[in-house]
Amino acid sequence: MTALELEQSADPRGATPLRDLVRRHPTLAAALACAFSFTAFWIAQRLAHVTMIDLMVYRAEGWTARNGEDLYDMVATSAHLPNTYPPFAALLFTPLTLLGVPAMRTLATAGNLLLLVSVVHLSLRLVGRPLRLPRPAATLALSALLVWCEPVWTTLRYGQINLLLAALVLWDLTRKDTHRWAGIGIGIAAGIKLTPALFAVFLALAGLVSAGRRVRAGAGARAAWNPWLWQAAVAIAAFLGTALLGALALPRDSHRFWTEIVFAADRVGEVEITANQSLRGALGRLLHTHDPGAAWIVVAGLTAAAGLALATWSLLRGERAWAAVACAATALLVSPVSWSHHWVWIVPMLILLGSEALRRTGAAARRWWATTAATGVLFCSFALWWVPHRWGHHEELHQNGIQMLLSGGYQLAGLALLALASARLRRLTKRHRRGVGGSGKPSLPRTEAVSPHDTGTNPDSPAQAVANE
DSSP states (O other), X not given: OOHHHHHHOOOOSOOOHHHHHHHHOHHHHHHHHHHHHHHHHHHHHHHTTOOOHHHHHHHHHHHHHHHTOOTXXXXXXXXXXXXXXXXXXXXXXXXXXXXXXXXXHHHHHHHHHXXXXXXXXXXXXXXXXXXXXXXXXXXXXXXXXXXXXXXHHHHHHHTOSHHHHXXXXXXXXXXXXXXXXXXXXXXHHHHHSSTTHHHHHHHHHHHHHHHHHXXXXXXXXXXXXXXXXXXXXXXXXXXXXXXXXXXHHOHHHHHHHHHTGGGOGXXXXXXXXXXXXXXXXXXXXXXXXXXXXXXXXXXXXXXXXXXXHHHHHHHHTTOHHHHHHHHXXXXXXXXXXXXXXXXXXXXXXHHHHHHHHHTOOHHHHHHHHHHHHHHHHHHHTTGGGGSOOOTTSOGGGGOOHHHHHHHTHHHHHHHHHXXXXXXXXXXXXXXXXXXXXXXXXXXXXXXXXXXXXXXXXXXTSGGGGGTTO
């Protein structure tokens, strides 16, 4: 049984030893299920002879930084992979050089599994779940299932750092906005890999809109300063701190990265390959070209504007979880390259969709459960790998329509999530306006009344108006 199923119902049937264990000791039962699933996962990865090739690149980066060699002329492994991360990341990877390869791989796998549990826990906290089941039980039960998603599998297969970045961002977004250090996780994540910087942009936009509303309401300039602006400022300061640390430790490499490497979008590999689950990759396959050029710039620009607007609007309406996943989907879609393992954000996305299903009854609940199940099947099916995809053979340039759909599933899911967030917010706005116009009194709190300090589910927020749709 999943944690969501356990939360939904009490079992009216006769007791069995397993059912009795789940009912009386849900956390213990979930821990056993998680241990079994993680063990099976570990065995499956070893039987698949995973190379953890990206982890080997990280180790090579650490060696290069440690020995004072050129960080961006370095290539590692038999695939001759280059370094694409900021110099600060190489400093973090230096301790990997103190370990033997077998020990490093073991610790990386164990660490990523613990990070998955952390991401699930933070995602549940973001959506305000569970309501009755102990959160450790829900966390462990869901971790046992979500470890089999393709992005999570591939993250551990390559020894990637995607779960660490997601955990840093979610750690910030689940803290009180008034916390002094809220934003530092986003800044550090952006210092390791640039894509999470979009979360700082979205927080700054929400803060500016909130400040404008306060000024128009007659508040002074000092009162316009708000926690979202503070979080964005802290994130920017933390990011600049990582850049400064990299510049002090590796000045030559830092200068080259920020003046050259950061603009070399094609450095990481072929644009059109199936593993690239960004809009740029999808357009490359659709247009049968290595470089979508202006088409990608236009599409990415429009998607970024729409996605950031949705994330900002969601946060202003007190919908923090929807704001977070909308921003994450936007970042994944508009990035020049988003490998399939970057989509570990499917973990909070699925938890949010399941949470929406739990809030409803009847046909509405069935629709949300169907959406959750379809999304889960997509990300657990490994369908993008069903098409020809040999590295260096450019087979993706010759895909037919069915193959394009299979290799574009993640992009379609990301766009569908943004469309769902938009439809949901429009419905909230219409309900709010009808409530104001129909009785002379607002049936829902005004947007400005939604506290920006609330990180959980607010039962009085406008979001509850659609709880039974």
